[in-house]
Amino acid sequence: GAGVSQTPSNKVTEKGKYVELRCDPISGHTALYWYRQSLGQGPEFLIYFQGTGAADDSGLPNDRFFAVRPEGSVSTLKIQRTERGDSAVYLCASSADRWNTEAFFGQGTRLTVV
Amino acid sequence: SQQGEEDPQALSIQEGENATMNCSYKTSINNLQWYRQNSGRGLVHLILIRSNEREKHSGRLRVTLDTSKKSSSLLITASRAADTASYFCATDYRGANSKLTFGKGITLSVRP
Numbered sequence: 001g002a003g004v005s006q007t008p009s010n011k012v013t014e015k016g017k018y019v020e021l022r023c024d025p026i027s028g029h030t031a032l033y034w035y036r037q038s039l040g041q042g043p044e045f046l047i048y049f050q051g052t053g054a055a056d057d058s059g060l061p062n063d064r065f066f067a068v069r070p071e072g073s074v075s076t077l078k079i080q081r082t083e084r085g086d087s088a089v090y091l092c093a094s095s096a097d098r099w100n101t102e103a104f105f106g107q108g109t110r111l112t113v114v
Numbered sequence: 115s116q117q118g119e120e121d122p123q124a125l126s127i128q129e130g131e132n133a134t135m136n137c138s139y140k141t142s143i144n145n146l147q148w149y150r151q152n153s154g155r156g157l158v159h160l161i162l163i164r165s166n167e168r169e170k171h172s173g174r175l176r177v178t179l180d181t182s183k184k185s186s187s188l189l190i191t192a193s194r195a196a197d198t199a200s201y202f203c204a205t206d207y208r209g210a211n212s213k214l215t216f217g218k219g220i221t222l223s224v225r226p
Contacts, residue, residue, distance in 0.1 A: 004156075033213070033214070035216075040218070041218055041219075042118075042202050042204075042216035042217050042218045042219050043157070043202070043216045044216075045213050045214070045215060045216075048213055056213055058213075059213070089155065091156070091157070093157075101162075102147075102159045102162060103147075103159060103214065104159065105149075105156045105157040105158070105159075106156055107155045107156040108155050108156055
């Protein structure tokens, strides 16, 4: 595609439910990143994929968060037993390689846990 | 934790004036990048400057990097109302697991 696509753009869920957020990176980009951004803050790193494997998942806050990228393109961020504190904008970015190249961000998914 | 720290936190200027935003960081970096964000959604990449570079230009944007002071500045010349946005610096620091770390951002308001 022309850019990084994230779906849904908005998601409202009840506390305790499971959610999946999807990221479709730019075709051919091997590096994919998930960030989370709360109001008034900068993006907070969650996980980084190089190809199919998670090269760095040190930013995932706890074991309720998990992400996959099974074929090295589309990625899904999965959140189990959602909590109100999980409410944020979840941003995905991709780049042709690791961070010495420009990263392209999607428009984000705004997750609201009620 | 956020490595890059921008200042000021908020900046309000008149259209046509120059805007200068600063970023400081703590540890050695591979590169530093500046991003712009409108309305709290997707970030747009502005400039990447590598650790061995001191200055880069892109249109009305000028970025400098001083690795001895661990700081960078972003200058927007002849600002326009459309430049109103949040600006973030992000550092790719040297380490076993390189990842882009963002600061809290600067809110720039350009008054028409």
